[in-house]
Amino acid sequence: MEVLLGLLTIEPMSGYDLGQTIRGSIGHFWNESYGQIYPNLKKLAADGLVSAKTEKQKGKPERRIYSITREGRERLTNWLAVPPQAEVPRNELLLKLFFGAQVFPDISIGYIERMAESERSSIQLIKRAAEEIARNQQYPDAPYWKMAARFGEIELEAHLRWAEETLAELKKIAGKRRGNAEPGKEKKHASQ
Amino acid sequence: MEVLLGLLTIEPMSGYDLGQTIRGSIGHFWNESYGQIYPNLKKLAADGLVSAKTEKQKGKPERRIYSITREGRERLTNWLAVPPQAEVPRNELLLKLFFGAQVFPDISIGYIERMAESERSSIQLIKRAAEEIARNQQYPDAPYWKMAARFGEIELEAHLRWAEETLAELKKIAGKRRGNAEPGKEKKHASQ
DNA sequence: GGGTGCATGTAATGGGTTACATGATTCT
DNA sequence: AGAATCATGTAACCCATTACATGCACCC
Numbered sequence: 001m002e003v004l005l006g007l008l009t010i011e012p013m014s015g016y017d018l019g020q021t022i023r024g025s026i027g028h029f030w031n032e033s034y035g036q037i038y039p040n041l042k043k044l045a046a047d048g049l050v051s052a053k054t055e056k057q058k059g060k061p062e063r064r065i066y067s068i069t070r071e072g073r074e075r076l077t078n079w080l081a082v083p084p085q086a087e088v089p090r091n092e093l094l095l096k097l098f099f100g101a102q103v104f105p106d107i108s109i110g111y112i113e114r115m116a117e118s119e120r121s122s123i124q125l126i127k128r129a130a131e132e133i134a135r136n137q138q139y140p141d142a143p144y145w146k147m148a149a150r151f152g153e154i155e156l157e158a159h160l161r162w163a164e165e166t167l168a169e170l171k172k173i174a175g176k177r178r179g180n181a182e183p184g185k186e187k188k189h190a191s192q
Numbered sequence: 193m194e195v196l197l198g199l200l201t202i203e204p205m206s207g208y209d210l211g212q213t214i215r216g217s218i219g220h221f222w223n224e225s226y227g228q229i230y231p232n233l234k235k236l237a238a239d240g241l242v243s244a245k246t247e248k249q250k251g252k253p254e255r256r257i258y259s260i261t262r263e264g265r266e267r268l269t270n271w272l273a274v275p276p277q278a279e280v281p282r283n284e285l286l287l288k289l290f291f292g293a294q295v296f297p298d299i300s301i302g303y304i305e306r307m308a309e310s311e312r313s314s315i316q317l318i319k320r321a322a323e324e325i326a327r328n329q330q331y332p333d334a335p336y337w338k339m340a341a342r343f344g345e346i347e348l349e350a351h352l353r354w355a356e357e358t359l360a361e362l363k364k365i366a367g368k369r370r371g372n373a374e375p376g377k378e379k380k381h382a383s384q
Numbered sequence: 385g386g387g388t389g390c391a392t393g394t395a396a397t398g399g400g401t402t403a404c405a406t407g408a409t410t411c412t
Numbered sequence: 413a414g415a416a417t418c419a420t421g422t423a424a425c426c427c428a429t430t431a432c433a434t435g436c437a438c439c440c
Binding site for chain 1: 418419420421422423428429
């Protein structure tokens, strides 16, 4: 909801543009689907927080361009002044790793290799985005965009370090188990 | 849903215990509310994936103790074999920081100081949990629990480094702005 | 007496994803 | 010819949180 207002302070955009912008710039820490964007823009327009004008294009369908209104800016700054609440963490990879003793180590190894791969390409994307921001220093928002990008860089690098360390650990376990019985069958504790 | 099965491989537990265990051990990367736990246990029992027995207690209300069944273990290992999908990121702090130019820098500074504070105490908790795990090396799950805990340590330390760096940056900005006009009023780009 | 912890559950509500529907253009 | 991109929207559905409801015991 308020992301849309925030992005519209940068420049007037269509719902489609907003979706693209989200994926391309803040996608690392925030996401919204079109099934969310379009209805929310309607609500915002009904509340007078954004105004819309239709733009005709040859060939392509019409675009509804939204601009933030004075009331919209007010709503945005009010929202920005509310302390962010910590989200509920949901890391399926870690959850599955936590129960990794129930399956062959190779499964966990595969997951972490995949994760490391995807984080490496994310780092590339963020570094490129950071350079892009650095080139546009005149924007008053630029320093803030840079800080958000830095978060991604630092976090992803940390994840990669963890992935390396963890892969080494898992491979040790896999070595011991190799040619051994099924997982989850070792001596149990507290079983009754 | 499947978290419950996973935790029940450690030992039979009540819904309440499951909630406590989640908060106390995997709370850093996974959470479930009681409004989720109780109905899910019912469904699992109806599907024969867990079995329940009632335990009477003096004074306190009865406890329903759930144990995982053979079918439950099967379901769990099947689920563990499905590659985890990356979750949709939702970091409200970063989102608000991203739009930080719209408000006074002190607001962003406050948020990050709060965050750093809470991460510092999380690190304490995780380190203590890691020591606890290290003391119980005999559990076959222990190495996996340790890896999950390490993730928390590494990530939180990275967050703290970022927080330090970002606070320094923000304080520079706040210094320049001090006694200056409202935020978000500087020269705009692409305004029309 | 009142707050907190133990203990289990249901219902309302909200947030969000996915799938569906439509249609033209451009690229392979 | 078919896939991908541009472009907007709706509806079904799922998942999850919050609030509500109940009740005993223990501590301050």
